[in-house]
């Protein structure tokens with residue numbers, strides 16, 4: 190077996206330790222940036238839905254500001270965002286390289302998209318449910334937690350898996366400019382040394398990672414659709 | 416008692432302003448089943464949503480049992496809403512929650528223990544006859560069952576008032592009847608006041624004791640159902656009544672020149688409407704005997720509304736000219752409204 194693998198991908202087998210470390214770095218970046226931008230995405234996405242015109246906490250100013258900021262951030266290509274954020278990253282993380290250095294730009298790159306995904310998910314909640322909850326004496330906060338969030342778990346899971354899959358792509362890009370992880374591995378060990386098998390291994394691992402995310406998402410969706 | 420005083424609610428601005436509710440004043444007695452009927456866009460939903468202040472009126476006051484709803488602070492208003500149940504045309508059940516969870520939804524924060532809550536849910540399920548569906552999800556229920564769950568949910572906090580906004584409009588006629596029967600039972604058993612919005616006269620007929628007719632944001636006619644049905648004052652009310660009776664088909668038939676409307680010389684087509692309570696006598700045969708006229712009934716539509724006869728008959732009357740005139744006078748004397756729909760005497764050469 191091992192012999193077979195060595196013949197199939199001689200360089201990757203030689204760099205197995207580094208490959209393992211890269212996988213862990215990618216997982217760390219995805220997990221940390223994912224968790225932080227999920228929380229932020231929930232906050233901003235929910236804020237968009239409740240403050241929009243006709244929303245339960247209608248607020249023109251907050252809505253317009255959020256809407257504009259998200260649009261601006263979404264229109265900046267990630268690779269440029271990375272460079273723009275260098276000073277801020279150093280300020281927050283103390284470093285601009287490695288996993289820690291990657292978190293800040295990844296969060297900035299992911300949160301706007303995540304917020305839109307959450308906004309779309311919550312917008313799918315039937316207005317009638319909001320009306321019913323109000324008629325039962327719910328406060329706006331109760332409606333957020335008990336109707337908007339609870340009733341759109343499936344849609345949120347769907348949006349989250351799409352966003353996480355995007356995020357994996359961004360970690361690879363961040364990796365290529367010094368953040369470590371599989372992107373870094375494919376670039377330094379594969380592309381620069383012309384070891385194609387290193388690149389292919391990276392691809393396979395990323396595909397598996399994306400499939401796992403999709404699978405988890407689908408499971409949650411299935412569990413919450415009646 | 417629900418008192419609405421000079422309620423106004425506008426939508427839009429400037430020239431495009433819609434007076435959805437325009438100076439509406441109504442009094443709804445406790446324990447009543449009160450219908451509000453009107454065509455789509457008349458402002459019924461806006462009016463009913465003003466009662467629990469889902470829609471805040473621009474002016475006017477809402478009093479429920481002498482509590483001025485319009486003056487409550489938001490926390491007090493939310494507490495007050497728990498005592499006003501509401502059901503909707505599209506049921507508005509939470510799809511991710513089971514029937515039992517939907518019914519338990521408004522009980523959160525009510526101070527009941529878990530056990531008491533379960534007990535209450537079971538009680539409510541029994542009330543709406545859905546015990547076996549406790550664990551089902553809304554998507555697994557029929558329309559009628561969904562509305563029963565919605566009713567149970569609306570009753571969870573033992574409200575004094577139940578607002579129904581087109582609660583049967585998405586249901587077939589048979590299911591509509593069942594739901595209306597359930598509402599009537601709840602009204603009698605729990606003494607709950609029911610305010611029922613609808614665009615169907617049949618619904619009002621079925622369970623309401625009082626009715627208000629709405630048109631373009633205003634209440635144009637109101638009263639107890641029998642009087643409004645028997646003596647409609649406004650054209651719009653007559654239009655509604657027409658939708659539930661075939662007595663007005665005759666005009667169409669005459670217009671179309673249907674054979675049933677062909678008259679021999681000296682014959683008349685008349686419509687008799689019973690508009691007073693207690694006209695239970697067999698007036699028609701009496702008249703026929705007494706004035707020696709023939710009365711050939713084309714069709715009749717008589718029903719019992721609040722224990723009294725309501726409806727009428729379309730018939731061809733024939734006989735000596737003087738007898739026919741006397742017969743018609745006798746009907747009027749007996750408080751039967753008479754309309755001559757077609758007069759065969761005009762074309763009678765002997766009379767000309």
Ligand SMILES: Nc1ncnc2c1ncn2[C@@H]1O[C@H](COP(=O)(O)OP(=O)(O)O)[C@@H](O)[C@H]1O
Nearest residue numbers: 426433435453454455456457458459460461462
């Ligand atoms: N939120 C709203 N914004 C603007 N116009 C509204 C709104 N709600 C109702 N309207 C208008 O008010 C009128 C009355 O509506 P509604 O009360 O829903 O009538 P009904 O329930 O009798 O069909 C309609 O012309 C409708 O378009």
Ligand SMILES: [Mg+2]
Nearest residue numbers: 459460461581
């Ligand atoms: Mg309506």
